[in-house]
Amino acid sequence: MTEKNKKGHLERLLPATKNSWLGLKAAYKYEIAFRQEVFLFLVLFPVAIYIADSFVEFAILISAIMAIMITELLNSAVEAAIDRIGLERHQLSGRAKDLGSAAVFVAITYFVIVWGYKIFTLLAN
Known part of the structure; x- marks a missing residue:
C-alpha cells in the first residue's frame, strides 16, 4: 500500500464518522x-x-x-x-x-x- 493510499483512507475517516454521527442524530430526532x-x-x-x-x-x-x-x-x-x-x-x-x-x-x-x-x-x- 502506498503512502498516498494510506493518507486517503485516513482523510475519509473523519467525514465518514461525521456522516455516521449525523445519521444517528437524525434517527434519534425523527424515529x-x-x-x-x-x-x-x-x-x-x-x-x-x-x-x-x-x-x-x-x-x-x-x-x-x-x-x-x-x-x-x-x-x-x-x-x-x-x-x-x-x-x-x-x-x-x-x-x-x-x-x-x-x-x-x-x-x-x-x-x-x-x-x-x-x-x-x-x-x-
Whole structure:
C-alpha cells in the first residue's frame, strides 16, 4: 500500500464518522422507535453486565439489543429513500417497507428469545 493510499483512507475517516454521527442524530430526532430502542439499550446494558455469567453471554445479550437498533436504522433508511421517491402507493414501495418492517420483527424476535432464555434460567435457579 502506498503512502498516498494510506493518507486517503485516513482523510475519509473523519467525514465518514461525521456522516455516521449525523445519521444517528437524525434517527434519534425523527424515529420514535429508535429513541425507544436507545432507551432499552441504556436500561438493559447495566442489567446485562449484572446478569451475564461471562463476557460471551454479555456480548450475546447486548447483540440482541444492537440487532434491533441496526435493523431499525436500515429500515428507516429504506423508508426515507422510498418516501423521497414519491408518496404515491406502489406495490414495490409497499413491499420494500414491509420487508424492512419484517426485518425489525425478526430482530425483536431474536431479542425476545435471547433475553427470555436468560431470564428463564435465572428464575429457574
